[in-house]
Amino acid sequence: MSAPMLSVEDLTSGYGDSQVLFGMSFAVAAGEVVTLMGRNGMGKTTTVATVMGLLRPTGGAVRVEGEAVQGQPPYRIAQRGLGLVPEGRQVFPTLTVEENLVATAANRRPGAARWTVDSVVELFPRLGERRRHLGGQLSGGEQQMLAIGRALMTNPKLLILDEATEGLAPIIREEIWGCLGRLKDEGEAILVIDKNVSALLGLADRHYVVEKGRVVWQGDTASFRADAGVIERYLHV
Known part of the structure; x- marks a missing residue:
């Protein structure tokens, strides 16, 4: 085993x-x-x-x-x-959405499907709409999506989320739970x-x-x- x-x-x-x-x-x-x-x-x-x-x-x-x-x-x-989505999100406020994602990019899983800016944006379309916005200009829900995307960009073997939806509007919570369900279905x-x-x-x-x-x-x-x-x-x- x-x-x-x-x-x-x-x-x-x-x-x-x-x-x-x-x-x-x-x-x-x-x-x-x-x-x-x-x-x-x-x-x-x-x-x-x-x-x-x-x-x-x-x-x-x-x-x-x-x-x-x-x-x-x-x-x-x-x-x-191990990829962490920390409590409080902690995105880089003076970097754009794309720069936040690129900042943590790595390949921990050679041969596996790798997370890229494009695949994160496909998971969270809101981030694609705000690709050139600064992290500090995003709503709380968008920052949480960015924090998840940033962790995924490390191509982790295990994604850890501390307070996954705390303080978010119900509609955003549902969107994030749906994305986590998709990640589960993909074997994350x-x-x-x-x-x-x-x-x-x-x-x-x-x-x-x-x-x-x-x-x-x-x-x-x-x-x-x-x-x-x-x-x-x-x-x-």
Whole structure:
């Protein structure tokens, strides 16, 4: 059996003297869509930051296709094939849409279908209409599309989205969920964080629920739907 695309094993991490993760463990296989769900402040973004090398773990392992990468600098981890759509989008405001996309262009998947500016614009036609606009001139929804496109331009083996649709208008959310569904159909491995449980259940194969820096529930979509108490216990504010 081949190694998972991403495997996080007993990960501990935090900020200075404040520990946030207390043994996080989960995995994402090739071609699989997996969620991290949980209330605000439970460690989801810290998990992503630690996986991507933006935070140094204090224990545990992060493996990409079986190779340990924990503690490596972010660019090395990105080179292993992890593409991040960060919370807050973080597009380059003084670069055009096209320049934002070209800035991250890479080929991590020799021989595979490669993402280009044209294929990103085909996925997100709004970006094509605004190809010469500056990143700072775009709406929040357009910036999120650009952030996803920018991550795809690295031709990742795994796409990670932190708060995929937070703060966006409903019509834009639906458009982004539809594009993520298309990526899934094309075999893209995706790890997604979002608060829209119904959309996540319609998209993902498996789910991990996070509480106070550790996984407290995991299972597939059928198991999630069958456990009527999981939302009340861990997801309601």
